[in-house]
Amino acid sequence: MFTLIKNGRVYAPENLGEKDILLVGQTIAHIADTIDLPKSLSARCISAEGQIVTPGFIDLHVHIAGGGGESPATRTPEIQLSKIVKAGVTTVIGCLGTDNVTRTPESLLAKAVQLDEEGISTFIYTGTYQVPPDTITGSVRKDIALIPKVVGIGELAIADHRSSQPTYDELCRIAAEARVGGMIGGKAGVVHLHLGSGARGLTQIMRIVNETEIPVGQFLPTHVSRSPELLEQAIEFAKVGGNLDLTAETENVDFLMPVKDAVSRLLEAGVPLGQLTISSDSNGSMPTFDEHGRLIKMGVGEIRNLYTAWKKLAMSAIPLEDALQLVTSNPAKRMGIFAQKGTLEPGKDADLVIFDDDLTMTTVIAKGRLMFHEGRLLAKGTFEE
Numbered sequence: 001m002f003t004l005i006k007n008g009r010v011y012a013p014e015n016l017g018e019k020d021i022l023l024v025g026q027t028i029a030h031i032a033d034t035i036d037l038p039k040s041l042s043a044r045c046i047s048a049e050g051q052i053v054t055p056g057f058i059d060l061h062v063h064i065a066g067g068g069g070e071s072p073a074t075r076t077p078e079i080q081l082s083k084i085v086k087a088g089v090t091t092v093i094g095c096l097g098t099d100n101v102t103r104t105p106e107s108l109l110a111k112a113v114q115l116d117e118e119g120i121s122t123f124i125y126t127g128t129y130q131v132p133p134d135t136i137t138g139s140v141r142k143d144i145a146l147i148p149k150v151v152g153i154g155e156l157a158i159a160d161h162r163s164s165q166p167t168y169d170e171l172c173r174i175a176a177e178a179r180v181g182g183m184i185g186g187k188a189g190v191v192h193l194h195l196g197s198g199a200r201g202l203t204q205i206m207r208i209v210n211e212t213e214i215p216v217g218q219f220l221p222t223h224v225s226r227s228p229e230l231l232e233q234a235i236e237f238a239k240v241g242g243n244l245d246l247t248a249e250t251e252n253v254d255f256l257m258p259v260k261d262a263v264s265r266l267l268e269a270g271v272p273l274g275q276l277t278i279s280s281d282s283n284g285s286m287p288t289f290d291e292h293g294r295l296i297k298m299g300v301g302e303i304r305n306l307y308t309a310w311k312k313l314a315m316s317a318i319p320l321e322d323a324l325q326l327v328t329s330n331p332a333k334r335m336g337i338f339a340q341k342g343t344l345e346p347g348k349d350a351d352l353v354i355f356d357d358d359l360t361m362t363t364v365i366a367k368g369r370l371m372f373h374e375g376r377l378l379a380k381g382t383f384e385e
Helices: 081-084 104-119 140-146 167-187 203-211 228-239 259-268 304-316 318-323 329-334
Strands: 002-011 015-024 025-031 043-047 052-055 057-062 090-092 121-126 149-157 190-195 220-224 244-245 275-279 285-289 295-299 350-354 361-366 369-373
Touching: 002 318, 002 350, 043 369, 052 121, 052 318, 057 244, 057 259, 057 275, 057 304, 057 329, 081 090, 081 104, 081 361, 090 104, 104 121, 121 140, 140 149, 140 295, 149 203, 149 220, 167 190, 190 228, 203 220, 203 228, 220 329, 228 244, 228 259, 244 259, 259 275, 259 304, 275 304, 304 318, 318 329
Parallel strands: 002 043, 002 052, 057 090, 090 121, 121 149, 149 190, 190 220, 220 244, 244 275
Antiparallel strands: 002 015, 015 025, 052 350, 285 295, 350 361, 361 369
């Protein structure tokens, strides 16, 4: 199948100006000022005149198999393909959270395979909030090295009353296992950390960075915009080279700082843009607890929040090409999938989004397949009506 996208303003994510893009099957074949195909060649042509063409979004923190764990009533559902597509997301990294009793790495892997077969690209983290980690092979190192979809471990909880309160030595051992597993398997081997509201914050991780040989880039803490105090601690982590993941704000959840405000503060503090990513925490429960640890309010992450928070950022805080890095090239680099994902280049996967001038999404293409076009959803999951 040949697909020719004509006359779009291409952000790859850097601004390339007006270009044509030729897709052949699941791959970007060519990008040029003008591409003319022989009339004898059957090709689908999409006009992007006056529109913006970007890489597909990468969401590196999605509870694709559902989340929860604060009570039986908080069990959130598995994510549906249509919601992913309508958010402009073409690649997801799945994770588990609090509940490692009724949710398992095996079921997470199965859900990732399902979504992949339905049309998007998927990867997962092994493990859950808890230590010792729940794995598929019995080893963090083996999971990362041997299972193609496993890119790291997470979300491992620290500074949270729901975590297993891992010790310094336990965190060192897990990070070392992830690093070596990544080296053997040619993966990122990232340690994806859930940061709770506890006062310790990133203290243990900073100690590991200062006292061991494990490089700071091995860690990726998320929810760092949970509070102004935590964000300031994250700034210190970033100043020694650490990467940070911001969680998109969610309606009716008041403990998350808006992404545009968090990014503005981080840039003001001198944190390089290349160290920042945004994720949705989609399908994860978002509880609010009182000072005694009692559940008082419950929200849920939606994958559409990634697009919404990114759009506010791009329209008010930083240039479009800069904002795009946080949901395209930066997460691709963090997850070790930059060779295939994150930018529009010949040879890379044909994952694209097309927007109107006001950043209203008009078209989503995943692995060369037209998933959403002109306001119509063209791809649904196996059991979606």
